Amino acid sequence: MESAPNILVMTHQFYSDAFTHLLYVVLGFLGFAGVIFPYLLQRQNTKELKAENSESLKKTENELKGKIEELVRNVMESEKKSIEDQLTAFKKKISDSSYRAQGGIHFVQARDLHQRAHFTEAADSYASAVVLLAKANDELNLQRAIELLLDVFPNVFQPQIKTVPDFEKNFNALISILTDKNENSRYTDRINKLKHAYKVAQERQPKSS
Numbered sequence: 001m002e003s004a005p006n007i008l009v010m011t012h013q014f015y016s017d018a019f020t021h022l023l024y025v026v027l028g029f030l031g032f033a034g035v036i037f038p039y040l041l042q043r044q045n046t047k048e049l050k051a052e053n054s055e056s057l058k059k060t061e062n063e064l065k066g067k068i069e070e071l072v073r074n075v076m077e078s079e080k081k082s083i084e085d086q087l088t089a090f091k092k093k094i095s096d097s098s099y100r101a102q103g104g105i106h107f108v109q110a111r112d113l114h115q116r117a118h119f120t121e122a123a124d125s126y127a128s129a130v131v132l133l134a135k136a137n138d139e140l141n142l143q144r145a146i147e148l149l150l151d152v153f154p155n156v157f158q159p160q161i162k163t164v165p166d167f168e169k170n171f172n173a174l175i176s177i178l179t180d181k182n183e184n185s186r187y188t189d190r191i192n193k194l195k196h197a198y199k200v201a202q203e204r205q206p207k208s209s
Contacts, residue, residue: 103132
């Protein structure tokens, strides 16, 4: 049987060892909590951050892709409209050049007929020249053709008008196009003079010899 002093020593040693062990356990737990927990927490946060970043990156990528596609569509539509506008302008330029060339041919022909005293045929050619030059927006030569037509009309007689095919048709086309282009009444005076000259010519009879 152990003596009382030995029992006290053993009891003290037991509690001392137990306390020391507990202290190591507590310190170890605190060390785990102070080192491992932050690591695990950081790792978890990193995973969540990566997931968030991945989702955010994907969202940004989709938005950027959408903007690029929209930009490409806008550029293509803009280029398409620009090409269509250029094509329209080019077609109009070709059309104007064609009308100007045809108008010039009729004008030269009218001048030749006028100089050779074929007044009715000259009037018809001048009328055709006016229509074509008006379509070509050639204002300078258009005004010249109108002036020469008014100049030749006093020598046009009713019987001769009937001998020129489409004379009335060409004259009506002339009045029609000048009326369509009569902005700010710039052709009103010329239209009235031409109508009067034509009316008088329709009633004019050649003098008996």
